[in-house]
Amino acid sequence: MADEPIDLKTLDNILEVFKGKKAVIPILQKAQSAYGYLPKEVLKAISEKTGIPLSQLMGVATFYAQFRLTRQGRNLIRVCDGTACHVRGAPKSVEAIEHALNIPAGGTSDDYKYSMEIVYCLGSCGLAPVAVVNDKVYGQIEPQKIVEQLKKLE
Numbered sequence: 001m002a003d004e005p006i007d008l009k010t011l012d013n014i015l016e017v018f019k020g021k022k023a024v025i026p027i028l029q030k031a032q033s034a035y036g037y038l039p040k041e042v043l044k045a046i047s048e049k050t051g052i053p054l055s056q057l058m059g060v061a062t063f064y065a066q067f068r069l070t071r072q073g074r075n076l077i078r079v080c081d082g083t084a085c086h087v088r089g090a091p092k093s094v095e096a097i098e099h100a101l102n103i104p105a106g107g108t109s110d111d112y113k114y115s116m117e118i119v120y121c122l123g124s125c126g127l128a129p130v131a132v133v134n135d136k137v138y139g140q141i142e143p144q145k146i147v148e149q150l151k152k153l154e
């Protein structure tokens, strides 16, 4: 699927709110919530329009885990591979998801339907192995079952 063109008008509206302020983190947060991630074109435009050096924007965007520099899938799958989940078979579910849905761990499917992150403890070890899909918690996941549940997502 081809990337959609980036509409920079949305960014102009965001920057209007921060007029004259070099509020790097709030600007990046607003831009990310508008675009879903921080495309290069958007970072360049922020730099040109605010005078904040691109290197500074990139430094902040890469330092904080909250910022994403690549487009994410519509559905975010976070599979826990912390100790409790690992010993209860989380890697088998990760493998099943990778193969069945063609999503690399830590990556996004070609059709941008899914992104999968591996995390190390979701604070629900009693439900291990655990996955959180679009903020919904799935406990005691099993490879085939979680794949079927993920296939049902839009």
Ligand code: FES
Binding pocket: 080, 081, 082, 083, 084, 085, 086, 120, 121, 122, 123, 124, 125, 126, 128, 129, 130
């Ligand atoms: S180790 Fe997976 S939820 Fe804690």
